[in-house]
C-alpha cells in the first residue's frame with residue numbers, strides 16, 4: 001500500500017522530461033513516470049509540486065461491500081486491439097472513493113503508465129486543480145464541465161499518449177457513458193471512475209449506474225454511519241434544500257446506514273423500526289450479526305431518551321427556563337431522537353392552556369436549528385396524533401395573532417406548492433393533503449388562496465424518470481442540430497414520433513424548451529427555423545405552454561449570459577401566437593406561473609403582449625427573424641398556408657379533387673396537412689358548401705391525409721371556434737355535426753371529443 005510519507009515524497013518531485021506538452025499538461029493534471037527516473041519507479045508530475053495534508057483516519061481502510069470483476073467475462077473481440085478497461089468505484093460520501101481513486105492512479109503511475117485525472121468543475125469545495133479526499137489527500141487534476149472536451153483541451157497528441165484516466169465526482173458528468181465507452185473501447189485507455197451511485201434520496205445519481213454494463217470491475221465502498229457507527233451505504237442531507245445537486249461536505253451531508261433494515265430509508269433510528277439485518281439481503285454479512293446487539297442497545301437508548309425527555313419537558317413547563325432545557329437536551333447527546341422531544345413537547349402543550357402552548361412555541365424556536373435540526377422538527381410534528389389539525393391550528397393562531405403576516409403565510413404555502421412534486425416522492429398523497437390544507441386555511445380566512453399559484457389535481461408536468469428525460473434531452477439536441485443542418489421538418493417529425501412513445505406531453509415540452517434554448521445564441525436563420533419548426537410540429541398547446549414556462553423559468557440563468565434574452569424570448573412567444581401555435585389566452589396561463597412584475601417571466605410576457613398589440617404586429621412578428629427558414633428555402637409556414645388557401649379556393653371554384661390532392665402532396669409537408677383539414681372545414685362551415693368535404697374524403701381515402709392530421713385539423717378548429725362564431729353564429733352546432741360525421745366514417749376515433757361552449761383546449765382531445 002502507498003504510505004502517506006511515500007506519497008509525499010512522490011509528490012514533491014517536479015519537472016518532467018516527459019514529452020507531453022508541458023503547459024497543457026500542467027493545466028490538465030497529467031503526470032507520468034519520468035523516463036530517466038523510471039528505474040526507481042518514481043513518478044514525476046508534470047505540474048508544480050503539491051503537498052498532501054492528512055489528518056488521522058477516522059476509520060481503518062475498509063474492504064468494499066462488493067467488488068465485481070468482470071473482465072474475464074469479456075470477449076476478446078469486444079474491445080479494440082489496444083484493449084481499454086473501465087473500473088468503477090461507487091458508494092456514499094465519505095466512503096473513500098477519492099482515496100481509492102488516488103491510490104489506484106498512484107499505483108498505475110508507479111507502474112510506468114501515464115495518467116491524468118479529471119473532476120467535475122461543479123465540485124467547488126476545493127481548488128479546481130486538485131481532487132481532495134475528506135481527510136486531505138490530494139492529487140492534481142483538471143476540472144471540466146464535460147468529459148467530451150477533455151481530448152481537445154488536453155491536446156490530441158497528449159491525449160493519445162495517456163494510458164490511464166481517473167474521473168472523480170463522476171455523477172456530475174452527463175456524457176460519462178459516451179466518454180468511457182469511447183476512451184476504453186476505441187482509444188484503449190484504462191478509465192477509473194469514482195462517483196456517487198445514489199443521491200441524498202437514494203435515487204440513481206447522474207450516469208454513474210449507466211456505465212456498470214461497460215465496467216470491468218465495480219467496487220462499492222461504504223462509510224461509517226454517523227449515527228450508529230454501522231456500515232453506511234447512503235448519504236443523508238442535513239439541510240432542507242431539495243435540488244439533486246448541492247455541493248457540500250460534512251456541513252451538508254453525513255453517511256448513514258439507513259437504519260430500519262437495509263432496504264428502508266427515512267426511518268432513521270425509529271423506535272418502531274429497529275435495525276435488524278436480513279440474512280436474505282445480498283449485502284448480508286454474517287460477521288455483522290454482532291450488530292444485532294447494537295439494535296437492542298439502540299432500543300434501550302431510546303427508552304432512556306424517552307424517559308428523560310418526559311422529565312425535561314415537565315421541568316420546562318414548571319420553570320420556564322429555555323437555556324437550561326436546551327442544555328439538558330444537548331447533554332442527552334442523542335440528537336437522532338430529538339424528533340421525539342418535539343413530539344412530546346407539542347403534544348403535552350396541546351393538552352395544557354395557552355401559556356404552555358406559548359412556552360412550547362418559544363422553546364421550539366430557540367432550539368430550532370441550534371439544537372434540533374429541521375428534519376427532526378418536521379419528523380416530530382408528523383408523529384403527532386392529528387398532526388395536520390394541530391399544525392394548522394398553530395398556523396391559524398400565529399396568523400390571527402399577527403405573529404406571521406399574510407404575505408409570509410402566502411409565501412410559505414407558495415413554497416409548499418413549488419416543492420409538492422418532490423414531496424410526493426416520499427408522501428404520495430402530498431398534493432391532495434396540501435390542497436385540503438389550502439382550502440381549509442382559505443375557508444377559515446387566514447390564507448388568501450387567490451394569491452397562490454394554482455395547484456392542479458395532478459402534477460402539471462408528470463414527473464418523468466430523470467434518466468428518460470436526460471436521454472431525451474440529448475436526443476432532442478441532436479435532432480435539433482441535425483435540423484439546423486438539413487432543414488428537414490419531416491425528419492424531425494418522424495424522429496419525435498419514434499421517441500414520443502410515452503410521456504409525450506412532457507417530452508414535447510422538453511423539446512420546445514431545448515429548441516428555443518439552443519437557438520438563443522444563434523443567428524436569425526436558426527431562430528426563424530425554430531419558429532417554423534414549432535409551428536409545423538403542431539404540438540398540443542398545453543405542451544407548448546409547459547415548454548415556454550420551463551424555458552422562462554430557466555431564463556434567470558440564461559439572462560446572465562445574454563442581455564437580450566427577454567427580447568428574444570418575448571419574440572418567440574409573440575411569434576408562437578402569430579403562428580397560432582399558442583392562443584392569446586395561453587399567455588395569461590404562462591403569466592400565472594410567474595409572480596412579481598420584476599421577474600424575467602413577467603417581463604417576457606409583458607413584452608410579448610406589447611409586441612402583439614403594436615400596429616401591423618402580425619406582419620412584423622412574422623418577419624422578425626427575416627423569414628424563409630423552413631424546409632424549403634423561402635417557404636415559411638405563412639407561405640405554405642397561403643398556398644393551401646389558394647389551392648382550396650381553386651378547387652372550390654370548380655377544380656378537380658385529384659388535381660387538388662396532387663398539389664397538396666407536392667407541397668411536401670405531410671406533417672402540415674392539418675392546415676388543409678382546418679381550412680377546408682372552415683369553408684364547409686362558413687359557406688355551407690360540402691365540396692371541400694369531398695376533398696377531405698378523397699384525401700383521407702387516398703392516404704394523403706392521415707387520421708393524425710385529421711385529428712389535429714379538427715382539434716385546431718375546435719380551439720378557434722369562438723373566432724369563427726363571430727361570422728357564423730351556428731359554427732359550434734355545425735362543427736359538432738361534422739365531428740360526429742367524421743367519427744362515423746372513421747376519420748376521427750372515439751377519443752376525439754368536443755364539449756359544447758367550452759374552452760377548446762380542454763374539450764377537444766387531440767391525439
Ligand SMILES: Nc1ncnc2c1ncn2[C@@H]1O[C@H](COP(=O)(O)OP(=O)(O)O)[C@@H](O)[C@H]1O
Pocket residue numbers: 056057058059091092093094095096097098099100132133134135222223224225226255
Ligand atoms: N463517517 C465517516 N465514515 C468514513 N470515513 C469518514 C467519515 N467521516 C469522515 N471520514 C473520512 O473520509 C475519508 C474518505 O474520504 P474520501 O476518499 O474523500 O471519500 P469519498 O470520496 O467517498 O467521499 C475517510 O478515510 C475518513 O478519514
Ligand SMILES: Cc1cn([C@H]2C[C@H](O)[C@@H](COP(=O)(O)O)O2)c(=O)[nH]c1=O
Pocket residue numbers: 092093094095097098123125169195196198199200201235236244245246247248249253
Ligand atoms: C449525496 C449528494 C451529494 N452531492 C454532492 C456533494 C458533494 O459535493 C459531492 C460528493 O462528494 P464526495 O467527495 O464524493 O463525497 O456530491 C450532491 O450534489 N447531491 C447529493 O444528493
